[in-house]
Amino acid sequence: MKDRIPTKILANGAIRYGVYDDAGALLRYEYIKLEDEPTEEGMPLGKATLLPDDVAATLGLSGNPQVKDAFKALDVMLTGITDPTTTTAAVRVGQRYLNTTNGTLWCCSAISNGVYTWNLMAGKVPSATAQAFNLGTNADIVKILNAIASAGGWDILNANGSTIVPISRGGTGFSHALVQFGHFSSPSLAFSFPTDFVILTFGYRTGTQGMVWFCDMRLYYPMMVQLAGVGTVSTTSATSPRVEATVNANRTALSWTGRTYDMPPIAGNDIDTYYNYYAFSLVG
Amino acid sequence: MSTIIDTLVTTHEAGVNYTADDLNRVGTAVAYVRDRLVAVGISVSVSPKTDWQTGNRPRDAQLAQYAADIATLRAALAVYVSTPAAPADMDSLTAAEANDIERILADVDGLITKLMQAYRHSGMMYAGQGGLIA
Numbered sequence: 497m498k499d500r501i502p503t504k505i506l507a508n509g510a511i512r513y514g515v516y517d518d519a520g521a522l523l524r525y526e527y528i529k530l531e532d533e534p535t536e537e538g539m540p541l542g543k544a545t546l547l548p549d550d551v552a553a554t555l556g557l558s559g560n561p562q563v564k565d566a567f568k569a570l571d572v573m574l575t576g577i578t579d580p581t582t583t584t585a586a587v588r589v590g591q592r593y594l595n596t597t598n599g600t601l602w603c604c605s606a607i608s609n610g611v612y613t614w615n616l617m618a619g620k621v622p623s624a625t626a627q628a629f630n631l632g633t634n635a636d637i638v639k640i641l642n643a644i645a646s647a648g649g650w651d652i653l654n655a656n657g658s659t660i661v662p663i664s665r666g667g668t669g670f671s672h673a674l675v676q677f678g679h680f681s682s683p684s685l686a687f688s689f690p691t692d693f694v695i696l697t698f699g700y701r702t703g704t705q706g707m708v709w710f711c712d713m714r715l716y717y718p719m720m721v722q723l724a725g726v727g728t729v730s731t732t733s734a735t736s737p738r739v740e741a742t743v744n745a746n747r748t749a750l751s752w753t754g755r756t757y758d759m760p761p762i763a764g765n766d767i768d769t770y771y772n773y774y775a776f777s778l779v780g
Numbered sequence: 781m782s783t784i785i786d787t788l789v790t791t792h793e794a795g796v797n798y799t800a801d802d803l804n805r806v807g808t809a810v811a812y813v814r815d816r817l818v819a820v821g822i823s824v825s826v827s828p829k830t831d832w833q834t835g836n837r838p839r840d841a842q843l844a845q846y847a848a849d850i851a852t853l854r855a856a857l858a859v860y861v862s863t864p865a866a867p868a869d870m871d872s873l874t875a876a877e878a879n880d881i882e883r884i885l886a887d888v889d890g891l892i893t894k895l896m897q898a899y900r901h902s903g904m905m906y907a908g909q910g911g912l913i914a
């Protein structure tokens with residue numbers, strides 16, 4: 497939305513108008529200003545009060561939207577009893593879709609040649625039941641993913657995000673789908689992911705302790721679930737975009753800084769003996 | 781007019797150093813104009829720095845941001861035909877470019893004032909009302 501910006505206006509707010517005769521010929525200019533001595537001036541009618549940029553952006557509107565566009569944007573929440581697919585038609589990019597069966601909320605991020613891309617926004621996060629996974633002290637990626645699969649968990653995409661690889665018992669067929677960021681023993685590291693990635697982080701403590709976090713980067717603050725069943729559970733702050741984990745006396749943190757996770761092992765903390773970092777996308 | 785805008789200098793002359801005072805004055809004005817734009821519903825992203833001190837050596841990125849902020853504010857409104865173009869960068873800044881920077885800020889600020897003066901208010905008009913053609 498754009499406001500009118502006059503250039504012929506007096507310092508007192510009087511605006512220039514033209515006075516014309518019946519033939520349409522300009523007779524003169526007049527500067528006019530209301531002088532009705534109001535007891536209440538009234539709300540200004542303009543971009544700031546009708547459709548400011550920040551509100552338009554929140555509604556997924558760009559360009560030069562009008563107020564009617566904002567109403568329209570509010571009106572289009574699709575619903576269905578299953579998750580949306582590439583054939584679930586959206587009216588526009590940014591449209592929301594609510595799965596009324598499982599409560600997941602989706603957003604259409606792209607429309608191209610009749611193919612609709614839907615991204616999960618909220619609703620499908622690791623639940624408290626995930627803590628029922630008991631993987632022992634030597635949990636590895638195969639065991640963990642199998643546990644997720646047996647609990648009706650998620651499928652994963654491969655590293656380039658194109659091939660859907662279902663998690664299945666037996667563990668074959670998915671390890672290659674993971675992006676392994678290496679083994680680290682350095683005192684600090686940082687890496688970035690697209691916001692729709694999930695990072696699965698392992699910290700092994702010399703084979704006797706282990707911990708796993710699921711951090712759904714599509715949520716503003718990550719949810720952390722301890723899967724390995726060892727150590728002390730962690731805290732998750734809903735008000736601070738940070739996740740902290742405590743394993744016995746050893747402590748490390750996943751700090752949310754935009755799209756970057758920093759995981760600085762504390763000096764002298766022996767859980768940094770062995771780290772693997774994996775990331776994958778959730779689908780379905 | 782704002783005292784901040786009043787302080788802007790459009791009379792830089794060749795051969796005179798561009799100092800921390802200049803950087804801070806412009807940075808302060810950038811923040812002021814940004815806030816006024818937000819008040820009229822226009823969101824802009826600028827990162828003015830207002831704590832330069834004599835002897836500081838601006839980094840390239842800081843100077844690039846400095847120039848970009850001016851361009852951002854200039855692009856936020858439909859400016860006068862006479863409003864100068866924003867300098868593309870701060871390399872070999874000329875006196876004319878230094879003046880242009882502060883002229884842009886003054887122009888944008890003045891246009892915000894005119895924009896706000898032109899507001900109609902609730903209760904002044906009816907839907908489809910005729911009369912004076914704006």
